[in-house]
Amino acid sequence: MNIFFALIIPTFAGFLLTSLLLKKEDSGIVEKLALGYGLGLGMLSMQIFFMGLLAIGFRFLPMLAGQLIIIALLIYLNLRYGRMSCVSVISSTSFAPGSCACSFSLPGGSKAAKLVAGLALIWIILKCLFVLYEDFTRPLFAVDTWSNWAAGAKFFYYEGSMLLDPESEHYFGRDYRLFMGHPLHTVFLQLWQALWLGSFHEVLVKSWSAFYFIAFLIVFYFTVKRESGSFRALLWTLFVSTAPLLVYHGTEGLADLPLTYYSFLSVAFMWRYIKTERGGLLIVSGVFAGMAVFTKNEGLLVFTTLLFTLVVFTLVRGRAKSEKAYAFVRFILPFVIVAGPWLLFKFLGDFGFGHSGAGSEMAWLSDPTYAEGTRTGLHIEVIPIGLWEIFVDKANFNLTIPFWLVLSVIGLREWISSEIKYLYLIIIMIVGAFFFIYLTLEVTAVTEATGIHRNALLYLPIIAFASAMVLEKLLSNVGDKSS
Amino acid sequence: MTLSRCHAKMVSIVTRRSLHRGRSFSFCLLFFIFSLLTIPSSLPAAQPGEGSHLFDFESKGEIANWQVVRGSLAAKGGVLLINEGFFPVLYSPGSLDIPASESLLQFSYRGAVRGTCEITIFSSSAPRGIKKKFYLDGDSAGARSNGGQWHKREIYIGNILSKDDRILAFNLTFPGRIKGLEIDSIGFQEPGGAGLAKAVWFSFLEREPIGTGSINYINSPLIGSWHFMTLLYIFIGLAFLIIVLYLIVRKKAVLGRRTAINAVVAAFILASLLFALRMDYNWVRLYCSDLKDFSGKSEKERISALYMGASDDFFSFIEAIKQKLPPGEMARPAGRPIADPRYNPALMLRYYLLPKKSSAEARYVWVYYDRAISYDPALRVLRQNGRLIERDVVPVLSTEPAAVLYRVGGGA
Incomplete structure (x- = not known):
């Protein structure tokens, strides 16, 4: 039971923040809860990080007090600036437009469509139940989960602090945190769970993972639904939920699934901004990009890509300088608030981005984990190997990527002439950045398949979303012509 | 319910509800897949061939x-x-x-x-x-x-x-x-x-092994020497052609962009369903085996099951070290411990020993099934490949002959 409280409390805080940030948007309670889950856990890990910096002991009561203070503050802000009435914080939003709290009906017009929707929904629910079962049943099993993320959490838990004494042998978890430059979000989530449980339970400390899977599917569904309607959104969600690697990650306490969640949302809100130009959406995009950085180093690729996309978008739209500046501030400031302290701390501590104990040991054009004596230079061999890995040798993503490629060719006219081109810009930049890293730095990520697939998990939902948008355009265009 | 009884039930459902109406594609597809799953059980056991x-x-x-x-x-x-x-x-x-x-x-x-x-x-x-x-x-x-x-x-x-x-x-x-x-x-x-x-x-149908390694990928199953993904691409191509023909001949559609788009989408949907059914079958198998191995067991039993019982002795050793170490004392491996690709005892011990910490300065050193390390009781020294690595060493704990904790310094 403690585990659920451990998740419900930050989710409620996240829900309140979502209600505040999206007060002018049409999000219903289910979507807000799914968004609030990630936001709330993000605020929680930020809180723990600050407590660690301020040398406030990692004990249950101070942590809980911190959460309650955040909740109280958010309730006040909602009542003061949000759309909530004084009567009840929850009841005012639980019947908001788009909410499915009061009524539920299967999407689809005809009986056959309803049958398909029903089967798809059952399939998705079964998948979620499976992920929940595995997450709550298996102990931490992947070597890099326990030896890195969980080892850091377990050390902090028993140490009661981040041990920021530079004289200490285990300063900031050294030796236990194999990669000192790796961000702390999932480490702190395990620490939080352990504090609620009263011990570092090898199974339950990762119970947040399955809920990231579920929350991700929900936000993906609502994002597609806004553009394609509920029936197609449900099918797209089923399609994405059958990606085996996504399911696999939902059962373990790694950081890749939360990264997928935050990255997708930062892109989704940027997309909504591009379509509507409502500035508040940029703030949310910036917050999620910041959380992506606080979850994994790869989040920086997402942020820089989105920043570049915003530059291109504002140049193409040709707005006044003040308007442009305001847009950038709205995106960058929340990002800096969320990710800035961590990046500053990382810079000051010289923890770096690489895969060794500490320091910025980037060895350009040579992968330190590649076989000794291997030539240095651009490792072109990763391209054919990478393509073989992604398209043939492994079965990680269902047919999302080939389908996207085919749609991109068929719908070339459609996506180039619409806002969808910005999604393509994001995808091309992220994939390009990864391949640049493979070509120059992390060769074994491809040749030994240690990174290429989990990296692809980051852009998988963005590709699926872009495919949904292109397909929508294609179907509406051919529909228009036929009518 | 046996597989064949499920099959018979499925046949009756499909016949009654779907085939007569001729519109429930989902049922037909499920029936087809289910039928394929029942084929092997009805095949005779492999008989020795010529060789x-x-x-x-x-x-x-x-x-x-x-x-x-x-x-x-x-x-x-x-x-x-x-x-x-x-x-x-x-x-x-x-x-x-x-x-x-x-x-x-x-x-x-x-x-x-x-x-x-x-x-x-x-x-x-x-x-x-x-x-x-x-x-x-x-x-x-x-x-x-x-x-x-x-x-x-x-x-x-x-x-x-x-x-x-x-x-x-x-x-x-x-x-x-x-x-x-x-x-x-x-x-x-x-x-x-x-x-x-x-x-x-x-x-x-071989299940994907879910071990203790990192979660990097799921392999594409093989059908003979063919990758499942390759066959799906071929399937998409064939399905596309068949659907286009069907739309033109039966639905009087014009061969054009709209027909092509509809056929592409339908072909990919079918292929994705096949993919999902096969790959989700992995999860069904995993669920069934995890139900046996993990469900209803204690935290300790689950960790034991995770390593297939292989590390039980090792975990007993770790527990014994935890009990033995005096408050404030830490432990470290003697010399450079072995790092088998299947498991790394130094890494595991450091993690599972917590809350007792590991330290390079620790007065207690452990040796676990490391043939390169030998103890000389007469001289009270530890050697690794003949080279002296620790002096003034006394064994303080041993759960197996090859699993020993030593104290360094402090006399006998």
Whole structure:
């Protein structure tokens, strides 16, 4: 039971923040809860990080007090600036437009469509139940989960602090945190769970993972639904939920699934901004990009890509300088608030981005984990190997990527002439950045398949979303012509 | 309900509800897939074809040619017995010279062994060996009170060998800590037509091993020598053509962009469904085995099951160190400990020893099954490969002869 409280409390805080940030948007309670889950856990890990910096002991009561203070503050802000009435914080939003709290009906017009929707929904629910079962049943099993993320959490838990004494042998978890430059979000989530449980339970400390899977599917569904309607959104969600690697990650306490969640949302809100130009959406995009950085180093690729996309978008739209500046501030400031302290701390501590104990040991054009004596230079061999890995040798993503490629060719006219081109810009930049890293730095990520697939998990939902948008355009265009 | 009864039920549902109406595609597809799943159970067991090699371990001379690394081997009434082993590797005799056409490896076994096995085949075209993993679903640990059941396992190896290849030797790596694994026979045989179909089908349905490694990818299953993904691409191409023809002939559609788009989408949807059904079948298998291995067990039992019982002794050692270390004291490995790719004792001990910490300055050092390290009780020193690494050392704890905790300094 403690585990659920451990998740419900930050989710409620996240829900309140979502209600505040999206007060002018049409999000219903289910979507807000799914968004609030990630936001709330993000605020929680930020809180723990600050407590660690301020040398406030990692004990249950101070942590809980911190959460309650955040909740109280958010309730006040909602009542003061949000759309909530004084009567009840929850009841005012639980019947908001788009909410499915009061009524539920299967999407689809005809009986056959309803049958398909029903089967798809059952399939998705079964998948979620499976992920929940595995997450709550298996102990931490992947070597890099326990030896890195969980080892850091377990050390902090028993140490009661981040041990920021530079004289200490285990300063900031050294030796236990194999990669000192790796961000702390999932480490702190395990620490939080352990504090609620009263011990570092090898199974339950990762119970947040399955809920990231579920929350991700929900936000993906609502994002597609806004553009394609509920029936197609449900099918797209089923399609994405059958990606085996996504399911696999939902059962373990790694950081890749939360990264997928935050990255997708930062892109989704940027997309909504591009379509509507409502500035508040940029703030949310910036917050999620910041959380992506606080979850994994790869989040920086997402942020820089989105920043570049915003530059291109504002140049193409040709707005006044003040308007442009305001847009950038709205995106960058929340990002800096969320990710800035961590990046500053990382810079000051010289923890770096690489895969060794500490320091910025980037060895350009040579992968330190590649076989000794291997030539240095651009490792072109990763391209054919990478393509073989992604398209043939492994079965990680269902047919999302080939389908996207085919749609991109068929719908070339459609996506180039619409806002969808910005999604393509994001995808091309992220994939390009990864391949640049493979070509120059992390060769074994491809040749030994240690990174290429989990990296692809980051852009998988963005590709699926872009495919949904292109397909929508294609179907509406051919529909228009036929009518 | 048996598989065939499920099948019969499915037939009646599909016939009544779907085929008459002719519009419920989903039911038809599920029926088709379900029918495929029932095929193997109705096929006859593979009969020896023209060529076959059988090792039945009836004579002691035959057993003498087999070896085990990381374990001990014995003969027991026509049965090969691996008494004890830690990820033991069973080596066949060399120079077998078995043609690759005998592509069905069969063996019958009894014992507490569950998890991912690996076969390495040394052939004329691949003298350094080709590996194939497969899941062995034997008895779980402690389920052998009445001697356990004999299990038969068939592994199709035709997809990793070339047609004219010859098998020179092979080895089998069993998972985890093995105690009393009996092997009645190992054979290679040429499958007949039905046998080959069955072997290929089962090979396709082979579950993805979920081990303790990092979560990097899920392998594409093989159908014969073909990747499932490759076949799906072919399927998409064929389905596209058939759907286009169908739309033009039956629906009087015009051959144009709209028809092409509809056909592409439909072909991808069908292929995605096939993909999802096959890959989700992995999760069903995983769920079933996890239900046996993890459900309702304590945290400690689950960790034991995770390592297939192989690390139980190691965890006992860690627990003993935790109890033994005085407050404030820490531990460290002696010298440079071994780092087997399957498990890294230093990394594991550091993690599982918490809340007791590890430290490079610790006064307590541990040695766990490291043959390179020896203790000289007369001089009270530890040596690694003959080189002195610790002085003034006394053993303070030992859970097994090769699992010892020493205190450094402080006299006897």
